[in-house]
Amino acid sequence: MSEVRAIFAPGGALSQSLPGFQPRPAQQEMAAAIADLKKAGAQLVVEAETGTGKTFAYLAPALLKGGKVILSTGTRNLQEQLFHRDLPRLREALAPQSVAALLKGRSNYLCIQRMEQSVRHPVDADEALLDQLQTVRDWANRTKTGDLGELTALPEDAPVLPRVTSTIDNCLGRECPHYEDCYLVQARKDALEADIVVVNHHLFCADLVLKDTGFGELIPAADLIVFDEAHQLPDIASQYFSDTVSTRQVIDWCKDIQLIVKTSVRDARSLSQMADQVERGARDLRLSFALDPERGNWRQALDNDGIAKAASRLGDLLSRAHAMCKPLIGRDKELDLGFERLELIRKRWELLQNTQVTGYSYWYESTARHVSIHRTPLSVAEPFGRQLAAQEAKWVFTSATLTVNGDFRYFNERLGLAPERTLILDSPFNFKQQAMLCLPRYLPEPHERGMPHALADIVRQVVAHNTGGTFVLFTSHRMLQLVATILRDELSRPVLVQGQTAKRELLNQFVEAGNAVLFGTSSFWEGVDVRGDALRCVIIDKLPFSSPDEPLLQARVEDAKLRGMDPFATIQIPQAVITMKQGAGRLVRDVHDHGVLIICDNRLVTRGYGSTFLASLPPMQRTRSLTKALTFLATAQESEVKDEIAAVESSSPSE
Template sequence: MSEFERWRSREAVGPGGPLARRIPGFAPRPAQQKMAHAVEKALESRKTLVAESGTGTGKTYAYLVPALLSGLRVIVSTGTRTLQDQLFRRDLPRVRDALELPARVALLKGRGNYLCLHRLGVTAEEGRFATRAQSAEFQRIRAWAFGTRSGDIAEAGEVPEESELWPRVTSTADNCLGGQCAHYDECFVNRARREAAGAELLVVNHHLFFADLALREEGFAQLLPSADAVIFDEAHQLPEIASDFFGVTLSSHQLRNLGRDTISEDLREASGLATLRPAAEALEKAVQDFRLAFGIEARRDHWDRVAGTGAFKDALRALHEHLEELTVQLETVAGRGPGLANCARRSQALRERLERFEAGPLDEIAWFETGPRSFMLRLTPLSIAREFGSRIAGLGAKAWVYTSATLAVGEDFSHFTGQLGLEDAHTARWESPFDYASQALLYVPPGLPDPASRDYTLRVVEAALPVLRASEGRAFLLFTSHRALRIAAEQLAGRLDYPLFVQGTAARAQLLERFVAAGNGVLLGTASFWEGVDVKGPTLSCVVIDKLPFGSPEDPVLKARSEAMTAAGRNPFREFQLPEAVIALKQGAGRLIRDAADRGVLVICDPRLLSRSYGRLFLDSLPPMPLTRAQADVERFFREAGAVDTDTATL
């Protein structure tokens, strides 16, 4: 037994503990010690803890230490694959080594993150690529496939993760052949699952966790091994992710893949049915026509807004008929091989989903999203509290820890716990140790109109320009809509002496790398840049937020849930829309100060922050920093910052 296995968690992260002695640069923090103790108690008692831990408290170590010292089998679930990799490859090894514990750890992602040897072979046999660049990328994937042990596509550095080839050489729950696959024994997904089954601490992500819950409900084998405790990091994302998984989804991507895979497997397994390929091609054409029935523009709306029109009904009927025809034909050839059998099963499942939409929702919200060439139909539960609670209860007695930097509204956790039905949870909150009073300044520009004004974004840009000059670039401009982002990008083009980076012009990771490398850039982003972005140092010294991030009143899910709350005699603005906006603002504001040495200005342009009574709730939820309405104060703040050393910036 290591000498450190006898440590309690609070002492292990304390001044004389193993982390302080063995991790370079580790600084003991009282809030971290308190959180580690609270997590330890939750693990020992198999209770539920909901813990908000402000930026800089070191919450990752605060839950990893008690998890490793507990001797329990623990699942840690993170918000994104990026955070999952960071936790597994950086934070977890440091803590485990410092504690000198021989704990078995493993990383498990969704199957779409692992190379599929069957689909790699199918793609090679087809030999069809849209461009020479794609063909070259495929050859690099094949070369990497011969040497990889994990099959994790994140390790194939020469092929970008956004490459269109990855969906052709990875599998989904729909198209996986399972035990019938010729590569079953050497499958990378199965290898990762075997390692996960033997791990004492397993790192997953929220999407995989909920996919496992969905499979358990349907009676299939579980993806995740049984565990004594589950720790959710970035837990504020859970309500939205759970809503997706507890609902029903049907997409153009699923239908097109079915048609394409049917043609591929027909060639591979020689069905001998001459009408099979034409039926698959007819489905693909019906999918295209159905997309056009929604209109040309990309939109997000309620199903009832389109379902009653004649043209839409005709396109829906045609889609159903072609999907049904393909299903019938696939059933006749399913015995010819595992690939065709898989296509038959998928076709039947997709037909059943389509019939759910045609029949109309029960206690669900029926809505859709469209892109330039795609559509996604969704049935989303009005509330997930009961379903989430029952499924969690069905997993047996476990410890549950939910943690994030943004879970509370002020001091109140009821919005988060109510959404997930966590009625008996113990809650705790620890402030950030950063000195916001001296490190940060909150600036609310004077004279801006109501955000509903037609020229609001133009006025925001004009208010931001002098701030950007004072900060010498080094800023994020965060918008609540893609439309506002496009307008701002057009207005700023050619008016700045600093590099301009705009979301949508490159992959998110590439934009961040270029922003940091530039040292004085200005990055414009929407939702995906409001959270999960960690840029330390003076390279990010200013965050401008265009307006308070209330959800769109026309959003179909928000609208339906608000109407249901109103019908029940509740106040949807106070009970749902306002808390959601407060938590979102906390996430955006949290991009600014990421280190004890950081200094910066947070600019919130929305005048409602000071003019409306609910503005106080937003202010009370932000870190305590001085507030000003004078541009001169902003300029003075940056002058006092002194010389800027952009070489110290890190991602």
């Protein structure tokens, strides 16, 4: 432990190797706590607020520990940032001999077999898709890793991507003629041989439950497993302990069967015709729902005759296709694999129709083209906790937002954790000087008709006083669109609206502009790091309670009531507090940042639970006067300019 502390001390290895490195007590304490984990299965939970330097705090002991280390992040973007930026800097300083690997899920890697199939037999391919396929082929001749993240010429949702990547369902494994050249196999091999493997929560949970990611051999051998942005883990884990069938999944199976009949089992034309019927049945199911995308209760949806009939018909078609496939087993490897996929889909579909089983939430989610049906356990604490107990590794869970009013209970109970130690590490930022929280007076209630115009008026006033950038964060797309429509053509600076382009590009435009106004929903509440003048004010429209008709929440609320608990206090408030902390955390990202956080919800003052939210936010100055907040915003910018000038002058050579 003393070795780790010495690394972070003044004059230590990091001060000598990293220009501008400043020792931070909180960083030392976290690193020492990780290094002090000795017993197999030990758990450490750390809330490390913004500015504590938690990334270096877990990387240093991970590099010094020896043995196998797995680092899991909340998103692929953070995964790449950790692997390409943060890890190389510390590895060079502390353990240049260590080997690191980046491992993503199979859908991130080019599948040579499926690409060649699509080129030879392009099923239902229009001109645009053929152009995309040519782009992939050209890139395939140059890539060394097969990581589709390199292929920036295509959008993230390009229709060609499912046709040139594999799934657990359609991968041929060792039977594939391209197995020796497979990019996914090579990435897994690199991960097995590495000392440190960087993954993401989706990949980790997929392996934990599905045993599909290919690093299942790594988990039992790992000495240390660290989850960064761990607040996301309970919801991500619940996805992987769920049973799901989507019309996209069914239609993909149909297209693969049609291709197999066209190329390998040419005399089984009746199977291709059957696949056509199954595909129509899946599309009819989607058409039985409302045209606009929505989420809802699957139990209640089945009370609708149209949906119930479409669901029953799809089940019958899946059974008929299963019976038709069975006699063909053994004729073709890909067809055998297709049969196994169909069997799994059919069994899951039967589970999803039996909605009387308790302990689960049955829900659906529709997009413009597809609908997915889910059976999600109300709690993953038991299965997730059991998986952790089966491993010999030491576990670290860290995030800037894990507690509710200083208490870890909500987070720990959701994952079934029993940590030996918990730590709350305060931010080194001087929030009282750097930031102000404003709860404006005289606002309508969040649900009232005048709220969009009240929000628009606040944005106007902020823009008039703020020479830097502004985030306007919403809890719903509907409110975002209402306010954006009011202001889009009247603000004299760039107005960026979530959805008009990819998130990364939108963020780049925001930073480059320096004084833009960005309207965003959930994806901009976390994982966004904008420093300096580019972000001076964050406006939040209301407390981020989940929609009461959200089916999984409904089921958890009902379950809490049956157990004699107060669901609002034990589920809804803690969840909203953690989300609010994430949104508020966008404002101050550096010791030189200054700004104002404006929360436009009277309930922070008029409801008893408001104190729980306020106690969980950073200790900023507080006011109910918007005028005072705007004055702080203007004067803070002036003082920061003076500080920057003074810093430049003091660093200049003396005459």
